[in-house]
Amino acid sequence: MPAGLLSNRVDREDLAAGDHIYSWRAAYLYAHHGIYVGDEMVIHFTRAAGHEIGTGTFLDSFLFSSSTSSAVAGDPPCQRQRCGHLVRPDDGVVMSCLDCFLHGGGLYLFHYAVSPALFLAKARGGTCTLAASDPGHVVVHRARYLLDKGFGAYSLFKNNCEDFAIYCKTGLLVETAFSVGRSGQLASLTAAFSAVASSPLRFLTTSAPGLAIVTTGMYCAGRYVSDMGVRRDVVKVPVQTLVAQATPAATEEAACSLTNHPL
Structure with missing residues (x-):
């Protein structure tokens, strides 16, 4: 499907398993990203209790109020028994039905391997990248693996929903201790x-x-120069390696916390 110049809007029937989709929130101020895995279901990374590293600003309450996790009775009908943000509210990586993921917004497709001209023509970041996507079945495998194992602590500026989706699509991480990925929205x-x-x-x-x-x-x-497709400080990391590397660090951090603040 060719990338649109003015809009990346897509119909539901055109989605394929492994697609990176997003929906604008709060009057187009920001977008929420996820991986479509088929059967009207989306795996995405969202703010949740125990996983959020707050920004310390009004953005915390502003973003949470528009997140999928805030769904309550009275929202549009959905397959609620299948929605991970309701079944497992403490998990940062969840699987939700498409209706809950969209949260009343439009459906857009994030494009990969676009030309430099098209990339620059998109005045706003967080809609496309020069990086190439892996095959759909590989993307779905990564997303499902991280649904089970987690993607670390959510951070608006370092480890957000777009970072999660881009990693699932490409397997690429920024080779630095400061970030898991690089959000196009924040790069803009x-x-x-x-x-x-x-x-x-x-x-x-x-x-x-x-x-x-x-x-x-x-x-x-x-x-x-900030795009994952042209940066020289990115490396391809298997999802099993990513999780294995993250677990010891989390365990050590928890141990230090207990040492400094005993129960």
């Missing part, structure tokens, strides 16, 4: 801030059109 925010506030090139012109051109160029460059 960082690029925009850098273009306006940090670039010395903004002083090369005083005209409004010239400033707009310089700022736009820096924004596009910032988005491009």
Whole structure:
């Protein structure tokens, strides 16, 4: 299916197992991402009790209020007995029906292996990447494995739902201790801030059109170099290795916590 220039909207009947989908929240301020696994079900990574590393700002309550975990009686009908965020509310990685995942929003398809021209034409990040996707059955295997084993602690800036979906699709992680993945939405925010506030090139012109051109160029460059498809600090990590590496660290952290704060 060709990537759309103006919109990535897709119909339900066009979905295939292994697709990376998303739905806009809060008047298009941000999007929630997940992996479609077939049979009207989606595996996604969401804020949940015991898994959230809070931002310490109003964003915590704002994002939680729009998350799938906040579904209550009166929401649109769904296969509630199959929805993981209701059956296992303490799990960060859950499987929900498509209706609960969308939470009343539209359905969009995240595109992979797009051309640089199309990537830059998408003014907003978090909708496509230059990185190539693995086959659908591999993507579903990763998502189901992480549904069982977990994807670590949720963090808005370091380990969020888009990071989860991109890892499931590509197996790629940023080779650094600071992040599991790299969200296109946050990369766009960082690029925009850098273009306006940090670039010395903004002083090369005083005209409004010239400033707009310089700022736009820096924004596009910032988005491009942050994409998982062109970065040089990414590595392909098998899902079993990812979980095995994360478990000892979590255990050690818990042990240190008990040592410093005995019951």
